[in-house]
Amino acid sequence: MTLPPLSRYLPILDWGRRYDRSSFTGDMVAAVIVTIMLIPQSLAYALLAGMPPEAGIYASIAPILLYAIFGTSRALAVGPVAVVSLMTAAAVGNIAESGTAGYVAAALTLAFLSGAMLLALGLFRLGFLANFLSHPVIAGFITASGILIAASQLRHILGIQGEGHTLLEIVGSLLAHLDEINLITVGLGVSATAFLFWVRKGLKPFLRLLGLGPRMADIGAKTGPVLAIIATTLAVWAFDLGERGVAIVGEVPQSLPPLTLPSFSPSLVSQLLVPALLISIIGFVESISVAQTLAAKKRQRIDPDQELIGLGAANMGAAFSGGFPVTGGFSRSVVNYDAGAETPAAGAFTALGLALAALFLTPLIHYLPKATLAATIIVAVLSLVDFSILKRAWRFSRADFAAVSATIGLTLLFGVEVGVTAGVVTSILVHLYKTSRPHMAVVGRVPGTEHFRNVLRHEVETQPHVLSLRVDESLYFPNARYLEDQLSAYAADKPELTDVVLMFPAVNEIDLSALESLEAINTRLHDAGIRLHLSEVKGPVMDRLKRSHFLDELTGEVFLSQHEAACRLAKAGRDGPRTVRRSARASSSVQ
Amino acid sequence: MTLPPLSRYLPILDWGRRYDRSSFTGDMVAAVIVTIMLIPQSLAYALLAGMPPEAGIYASIAPILLYAIFGTSRALAVGPVAVVSLMTAAAVGNIAESGTAGYVAAALTLAFLSGAMLLALGLFRLGFLANFLSHPVIAGFITASGILIAASQLRHILGIQGEGHTLLEIVGSLLAHLDEINLITVGLGVSATAFLFWVRKGLKPFLRLLGLGPRMADIGAKTGPVLAIIATTLAVWAFDLGERGVAIVGEVPQSLPPLTLPSFSPSLVSQLLVPALLISIIGFVESISVAQTLAAKKRQRIDPDQELIGLGAANMGAAFSGGFPVTGGFSRSVVNYDAGAETPAAGAFTALGLALAALFLTPLIHYLPKATLAATIIVAVLSLVDFSILKRAWRFSRADFAAVSATIGLTLLFGVEVGVTAGVVTSILVHLYKTSRPHMAVVGRVPGTEHFRNVLRHEVETQPHVLSLRVDESLYFPNARYLEDQLSAYAADKPELTDVVLMFPAVNEIDLSALESLEAINTRLHDAGIRLHLSEVKGPVMDRLKRSHFLDELTGEVFLSQHEAACRLAKAGRDGPRTVRRSARASSSVQ
Structure with a gap:
């Protein structure tokens, strides 16, 4: 029998069998x-x-x-x-x-x-x-x-x-x-x-x-x-x-x-x-x-x-x-x-x-x-x-x-139904808002290493013609368009850009909306003369991408590691690595 | 002037200034x-x-x-x-x-x-x-x-x-x-x-x-x-x-x-x-x-x-x-x-x-x-x-x-309003469902290394009295209770358990709901005779936890790395490391 046992729906069958005097x-x-x-x-x-x-x-x-x-x-x-x-x-x-x-x-x-x-x-x-x-x-x-x-x-x-x-x-x-x-x-x-x-x-x-x-x-x-x-x-x-x-x-x-x-x-x-x-x-x-x-x-x-x-x-x-x-x-x-x-x-x-x-x-x-x-x-x-x-x-x-x-005030002023509804709606709206803006970080190489970190938090090297963006969230419909917006903005603001690398170590899943966003990004960057690459794509995500035509249409490459991407895209001689110095927090955080 | 420029709300001011014969x-x-x-x-x-x-x-x-x-x-x-x-x-x-x-x-x-x-x-x-x-x-x-x-x-x-x-x-x-x-x-x-x-x-x-x-x-x-x-x-x-x-x-x-x-x-x-x-x-x-x-x-x-x-x-x-x-x-x-x-x-x-x-x-x-x-x-x-x-x-x-x-069928059968409403509601429900069950993995040590991986995907060593759970998502109210449920289930199913380590390398944020869930988990595990530890907590999350009494009440410790946690919790002699062998996929994925 492959159905769940009846005792799952009738817990009484479970404890009733073992009932004793004590x-x-x-x-x-x-x-x-x-x-x-x-x-x-x-x-x-x-x-x-x-x-x-x-x-x-x-x-x-x-x-x-x-x-x-x-x-x-x-x-x-x-x-x-x-x-x-x-x-x-x-x-x-x-x-x-x-x-x-x-x-x-x-x-x-x-x-x-x-x-x-x-x-x-x-x-x-x-x-x-x-x-x-x-x-x-x-x-x-x-x-x-x-x-x-x-x-x-x-x-x-x-x-x-x-x-x-x-x-x-x-x-x-x-x-x-x-x-x-x-x-x-x-x-x-x-x-x-x-x-x-x-x-x-x-x-x-x-x-x-x-x-x-x-x-x-x-x-x-x-x-x-x-x-x-x-x-x-x-x-x-x-x-x-x-x-x-x-x-x-x-x-x-x-x-x-x-x-x-x-x-x-x-x-x-x-x-x-x-x-x-x-x-x-x-x-x-x-x-x-x-x-x-x-x-x-x-x-x-x-x-x-x-x-x-x-x-x-x-x-x-x-x-x-x-x-x-x-x-x-x-x-x-x-x-x-x-x-x-x-x-x-x-x-x-x-x-x-x-x-x-x-x-x-x-x-x-x-x-x-x-x-x-x-x-x-x-x-x-x-x-x-x-x-x-x-x-x-x-x-x-x-x-x-x-x-x-808000919940306390609205409940007292307008009664329990308004109060709890407002609480639920506020909670869900805040949640939707947050998930629709996933954390993303422009990353650069920590000098002398193969590690890549957020340019805002660390002293790292970047190349002006390459934008490396680490996406810290699975990509699906609530945030897919945000990625489109962000990349459109970067492409518009940086005329020297020739290559974009999306770094996917934290992307556990991609849904069809995100796939279509990636296709749109690929096409739009192509129209703007920019190639799109991926790096550090997880196995299950790669499997899923292979079920579509995205990888055939991708204007750039899929790199196993961000380090590999940076090496291959480095244009020796044209403009060497540039060190971005910020007030890097000497944080002990595990990044 | 610190207000956004007027041209942000009136883009015509921007392109109008540069308008020419061509x-x-x-x-x-x-x-x-x-x-x-x-x-x-x-x-x-x-x-x-x-x-x-x-x-x-x-x-x-x-x-x-x-x-x-x-x-x-x-x-x-x-x-x-x-x-x-x-x-x-x-x-x-x-x-x-x-x-x-x-x-x-x-x-x-x-x-x-x-x-x-x-x-x-x-x-x-x-x-x-x-x-x-x-x-x-x-x-x-x-x-x-x-x-x-x-x-x-x-x-x-x-x-x-x-x-x-x-x-x-x-x-x-x-x-x-x-x-x-x-x-x-x-x-x-x-x-x-x-x-x-x-x-x-x-x-x-x-x-x-x-x-x-x-x-x-x-x-x-x-x-x-x-x-x-x-x-x-x-x-x-x-x-x-x-x-x-x-x-x-x-x-x-x-x-x-x-x-x-x-x-x-x-x-x-x-x-x-x-x-x-x-x-x-x-x-x-x-x-x-x-x-x-x-x-x-x-x-x-x-x-x-x-x-x-x-x-x-x-x-x-x-x-x-x-x-x-x-x-x-x-x-x-x-x-x-x-x-x-x-x-x-x-x-x-x-x-x-x-x-x-x-x-x-x-x-x-x-x-x-x-x-x-x-x-x-x-x-x-x-x-x-x-x-x-x-x-x-x-x-x-x-x-x-x-x-x-569903969207196509409902639109044809019941008209555009029902169709698009059903589409939105379906999308949001699916989204809420997914985010309410964040990816979590029980992890063990890859033999001979300091790396910890999902026990379902890799050949790793675990200790029967320690449960190490990696949480692959920020913790906030939609998924906080899921973590409670999961840990209650583990505690109930494993009588030999004495220590739980929550591994937080992917937790970027914790809200008040999640903090209260962590407190409840800590208390409930304590009642069940189990200590709760954290490992690999990011800096901003640690800062936030310090603003509450959670760290004072935590029954266990906060470890900088999962490796340190495993070493300290190992009970030499009582029961040595046990190797869990599964049909580990030899996947090329970056985990």
Whole structure:
């Protein structure tokens, strides 16, 4: 059988065969801990996405199971995450009012489209497209998103109305409704936020003081949100704060995830295509980096194209079970890993735990104040906000700095979709610009040697009637015409020129566009009375050139080495070698 | 003054200063010949673009003058050309009915938008974007366009109605109207076509037989279309064929180009944005290649960004003087050059000639049959049709072949806009795919030397606990993650690995994304118990790395040479060097 083994597309076949009791114990412990952590997180991200609270739990069940079957990471935990939830709210909020059936339906369609795109990218092995979102752009985008998310949750802390997808809209809306402020809600929200901040910083040392081991203390600290939820829910219930204007979660259906069917209305699909693509890319990029970081610790292997399939299946699952777009989350995956998860079965057990929660725990969260969920979100996302990327980028390169600051600024001013699109477009344009101008160097001989170096960096000898140009890049269509332009310019500027040598030691490939450019260069130089030579052509490139008529038409020769070219083209007596002296940097660089 | 000299943006200041009597003579002779050739060509391309005939002449006057001021080519003749006229018809035909005022207004807007885009691309020096249209894609597009154009003109030869922008639509429409065929029109059209084909092949030898010099014979042969026009116009006039169903040009206003104002209605502009961009790119690519070919013959210099400004100004001129989109044409430019044009003043004189024609000759073409114009177009465009590109591409590379055949097929099936868009998108995707997977080679030592070569191509020694990977490309965001993926895979597959050496002799640049990838690789390898080393890092790259904390965090060392790395990492006694033998190609390539 020459097909790839089925286990490549179904990694479960690989790890499932070797599953044993010790893996089971590790997975089970991890699942219990992650389940406890995921309940508040799922509810909170559902709120952020504008969905009913139970949708957050549903979005964690089927996706986790499907990822366990198709994904390659042993520890990745899939479900709603902050940035993707914010992007969902931005995309679906343009189409329907939050809280309506149309809103929920559009979120299902968005999850379906995102799942379909991820699957398609995976099946066609197009995961490389995500590479075009550069690291600084992602960092800037996540920082700006964190600010937007935190700002958007302030209204729940203040107990007022509010909306908007850009920083100005959100702040403006908060100010407009400031008179509706509910002081009890503020009290609950601020206490919960303060408590959760303390949990992040202070609970772990406190648990260590109580005698817990470092790992348990770490895990215990992650249960802080559950404590906040229990305490505030009890407070609302005991003092009947719901009647006094505190917004609560309210009735939550007690059921397993429902079977849902996304809408395929053409107008809805066409409106959601671009958001779905952006969500897919951002989700994939976040998820793969978490997966690779965790896999490295155990020398496990992540297959990026199979990850796309895993995430695609997870989103499809969300679409058909009442969820919304999901991806691999950082904090839940780290907790899963630290708690000892050994295989994706931990995810399956987590799904089971969440299903039980959906069946039996939902009545208990009736009195849960939304302010607590908002506090959970704010504390979680503020850890994503990191402006140090600006400083790093500034110090490292101005181009990267421009990309980061544009992404941050545009995301805050115009929302996530404009921000991330601008980031991608900027990155690709900068990339196209750079590759369309490959590095080329006019070279001359280092006196007394057979070496040829850049005339701008070294003291070398050149001959006025010979131009030797080293091309430091493969030649293909984005840069082929640049070579034409450069040689036209040299030919026009140097009337004494009779020979051009293109030195190809770094040319690994030539495509048909570059071949045609070389033919055009050959003809044009011939018309200008100049011969064209090549030197140091690699074997595969030579093979390819032989498949065309270029070598027959070449007006000059193909030299094995640049030294040979220089010797043969030297016109003894006419004008001897001329030494070009520049402020040659005594650089230690390997040229 | 540190600004660039004004003559960079106004090349006329450069050549105008040195203008003399000999240049004047050459330019004048060329202008007379080009004017005679342009009259039928302009009328014909106006017909192809769906515009009134006089628009073709108008589109040649102001654009030629403006190009003469702003363009850098000495010989380029700007005006309506076949492919751009076809694209105009396709774009404007979607918006209004040919022959209506709305159609003419939309064509003006299209010319304006195209001019504005070309100007913007030139001012921001974005001409490199045109490079992403690869040569094979252009060749395929022009061949397919030639077929579409020829097919679309058949209806004028047959004297029937017809429409459509794809091959199936055109042929279907012809068949549907076949019963309306007008035999007199067919007689005129077929004779004119046959005569023009003979002119292309036979007139030149015939003129030589009559004793003309080769250059004059060549130029004489270009006047064939004028002869065909005179003969058929006289026939229609003498036998009153217009009354017998032969479609004639009819009333043409006798005037200089009018001052026109394009419409800026937002809905029109938004519909024409994409077509205008495609027309701009195709027009620029065609024009620059003609300009460079002609400039090379006299060692003149073409500045691609300034060419964009010249063509932008020309299209602006067309928009405000009753024209439609224009660009530098191949045949007219070659005739201009061959006839002895020395400066852009030849263009100015041509414009004068055409203005006189617009004023005084238009009554003479009242009886000109449209079939003759169609014959002119068919004969001209069939010379563009060249399927040999398919064979060339097939032999040269499968990727190029796929791009060409897709472009040809999609253009014929779905029209010019889909075709050229698909060509651009395919080219860019293939490019992104290739750059996202840079060439990397695991290397080993050539026994007895200090040289390191690809283990797949050479007989070399490696050590099982050391992986030496040579990266043959600068590291930046499109390929940074690929390096992460590859190293994760190696680390997962080789349990005995303790040291990884990344060999950077070909890494010219590292951006922030790649730096972060290197940091992630360093951390992940560390987690897996593997040290990361670098070797042969170039000076500028080293400088850049020093601006970050990467070198402090690097778990291994930075070696000046790969040889030094191998010596230091060799674990004498544990396991000696192992010789990897492969079917090493005894290649003569310079590696």
